[in-house]
Amino acid sequence: MDYNFQEIEARWRKEWAEMKTYHVEADASKPKYYVLNMFPYPSGAGLHVGHPLGYIASDIYARYKRLKGYNVLNPMGYDAYGLPAEQYAIQTGQHPEVTTNANIARYREQLDKIGFSFDWDREVRTCAPDYYKWTQWAFQKMFNSFFCNACQSARPIEELTEHFEKHGTKGIQAACSEELSFSAEEWKAMTPKEQSDVLMNYRLAFMGETMVNWCPELGTVLANDEVVNGVSERGGYPVEQKKMRQWCLRVSAYSQRLLDGLDTIQWSESIKETQRNWIGRSEGTEMRFQVKGRDEHFTIFTTRADTIFGVTFMVLAPESELVGQLTTEEQREEVEAYVKYVKGRTERERMIDHKVTGVFSGSYAINPFTGEEIPVWISEYVLSGYGTGAIMAVPAHDSRDYAFARHFNLPVIPLIEGADVSEESFDAKEGIVMNSPAEGVETLAGFSLNGLTVKEAIAATKKFVTEQKLGRVKVNYRLRDAIFSRQRYWGEPFPVYYKNGVPTMVPEECLPVMLPEVADFKPTKTGEPPLGNAQVWAWDEANRCIVDKALIDEKTVFPLELFTMPGFAGSSAYYLRYMDPHNDAALISEEAAGYWKSVDLYVGGSEHATGHLIYSRFWNKFLFDLGVSKSEEPFQRLVNQGMIQGWSSFVHRVKNTNKYVSFDLLEERLSDDKKTKQYFYEGTETDPIHADISLVSGNVLNVEGMRQWRPEFSDAEFVLNVEGQYIVSQAVEKMSKSKYNVVNPDDICEKYGADTLRLYEMFLGPVEQSKPWDVAGIDGCFRFLKKAWSLFDKALEAPAAEPTKDNLKTLHKLIKKVSEDIEAFSYNTSVPAFMVAVGELQQQKCQSREVLATFAILLAPFCPHFAEEVWHRLGHDTSVCDAQWPEWNEEYMKESAVTLGVQFNGKVRFSMDFPVDATSPQMQEMAKAAPEAQKYLDGMQIVKIVAVPGRIVNFVVRPA
């Protein structure tokens, strides 16, 4: 009987669904294991072969763990809110929900063909009201919390108001946007609006007037991780800086915990490093500088306090509030012009050219150590969002300060012995300090750093600054608060209304606040976000319901928030919801949270390193503080699957013609910058144009198909080579619809079956690595399954037999290899092990039902349909999923004989055969053979015996 994968796979697909084979419930009698994939955004293009890579890898792990006796949670869902559906809606008027549901249906159909062990009863969709209810709920909890710096934990906001009423801000240690100072009396005297504004300064979800990344093209603000190289990640549109009122999450409050947590989880070093970079902890000193001739001072942040004697100017960020205060009348006009110039530059312009620009403020600061006067400048190279927005410039030891000093002719004072600062600054934190102070300069309390190493000098300065109360030691983080509102339609609405200008939460019992219907998905004519188009979008406080906007009276009926939440809102805690997806009383029950705790294995792309994976950790830590999540970290082990790239094919069109020339007729030249290759035909340059890979076999183009494919090719001229063929050029690129290089998993399932697809994707290379999809190699995997099938087929037709020694040896070698490989996520090496094992069993004419059944269990994680089929043909009536993973036994694997050799100088050798067993007489013999060998090696001593089981034994010898 042939391997009829289509029939087998269809049957088991149906069976598993009917039997709910993959349904899972919390079960205290079994250890749990939680496997999770990053849930997909269901795009209109459907799945390509790259998508399932991670799903297959994690599915293998989930199935393996289940066979090992774990209660495995392996859910799947959809990150359903997103920009493409909304943009499609704007173009076509089609409601995003309609397109999203259609896409989800398509995804589901594709996923179902690949044989995953997902528990679909637990599916979540971020756009479902019973799901986003809990996104809104978490937001409200953040709104009603602040972060206590002393206990490093979120606390109810009431604790803060109580404290304000008793003591004002005195003794408050809370994460905030801005340090405030007021007394209890002042607090009590504030209007509700004023109190609300003060509390916004502390809430974990707060409304803040901040510089945001505004993308005019998309009509919305973007988070820092959504801006790449100064343009929007999606679409690549320019992004500018704009001050706007926005909802924000105080992610920065958790900086230290986010950093510390990294040491407790098994993630790749590179992702951890990326997150450490993004958090950007830097330990330094904040120092106060007096302004000359005025009773004012300002504070700077530096990590190089030791360079205080080399400060020759100060620099303020143009956006800094200090600019207004420190600009003198004479300089005002010039400064204002400069600030205006800086505002006019986009983020991208600033990034691309680091122009040295700046202007003198007119003021001088006093060096607190020496009393020297230092001019205060303003320049865009100082960022307002980091530190205090002001720096002390030490041109000798900072390259940016150096460039500025050279440009504006400011003095450069070297402070490190032997540092040559005539051409560039000396930035390294090493060497011996000098000129600190320079000879003859008197300093505060006679302070001197001369002769110390830089590290000692930094420590000494910190100590001195603290003692003399010139400032304080301070830790700064680069991590910014996340901007949490978007000016879009297709996202979670905020459960917030504006009561006389004060943002107020819709009562928890009334959640979710459902996304309203709108007539138009575009922003309103007055520039309001799309929700401004909703007619029924006001909150009736008395009746606790959403009502028509026309009823707004500012007494009991108030306008609702028009912003929606960003993409990361719904994806930040979805892994918790999977634990208890139908609970409508809580995000998750105590029992579910206590049992499943956190994700043991998380699989997804590394592109989320600074987005989702930070927000999720933050969100989870917050819920952990609330006691909802039972684990400080959401994802214990993270595996980043690589991308599967596609081989794109190109036809070459001669410039300004409709003539396409076979690739082998072109002449290759390097471009002027010698980085890219260009191809010429008879001296004229050609442009490579994507051709659909379905029209190419090998590297030969189906010219007729090409003509029919798209109208522009129908009357094109194709110049063929001498064999009458049109050769395309090929290159590896990201798999994408627009590059016509997409391989659809459906086609592979159709032609080879899901089991072959699964096996092949794993065989292609390490899961973590990006690699191109190579169509040719899949035959090898398909052949393997056919061979394995015939092995079972033949054995089942023959009478059953006891396992032979060789059978057991092959089997146990395989058990060991596969078990170890799965644990290590090294599937690409276990596939060959299966191939070898099948070859051996075939040769042994294995007829043992027992051996074959065990083989089926081992194969089950990789090729579940196949395994299930043969498992049943072997006479089992329960699913192979409920079998038990076998243990290997070293006994069976012992080699019967090895070759013993002595090697010295690569010349002297002898050999003998003996069974491998440390206690066997033959092994003892081998030990004796060591002195025996000495007679071959006169004057040598054997220092070490290296035995490789089944291989060779080397005696390591040295002159005695």
Next chain:
RNA sequence: GCCCGAAUGGUGGAAUUGGUAGACACGAGGGACUUAAAAUCCCUUGGCAGCAAUGCUGUACGGGUUCGAGUCCCGUUUCGGGCACCA
């Protein structure tokens, strides 16, 4: 510029973590079966020399440690990834 990571046949990639380099697969070549093709099976396949046994050489390049290095150390080159006026 700074911080990671990588480099092994024609190709994807193995190598028990310091112990026979190139598993397994693809591709290529040869053969069997077949009228033929597909499918299947067998053999060869890093390079050089040789009929052969075998020998020499070989893991980006140059050094080093070691009885022994793809693996460890130092330097160089190239390619990926991340961060980037973060004081």
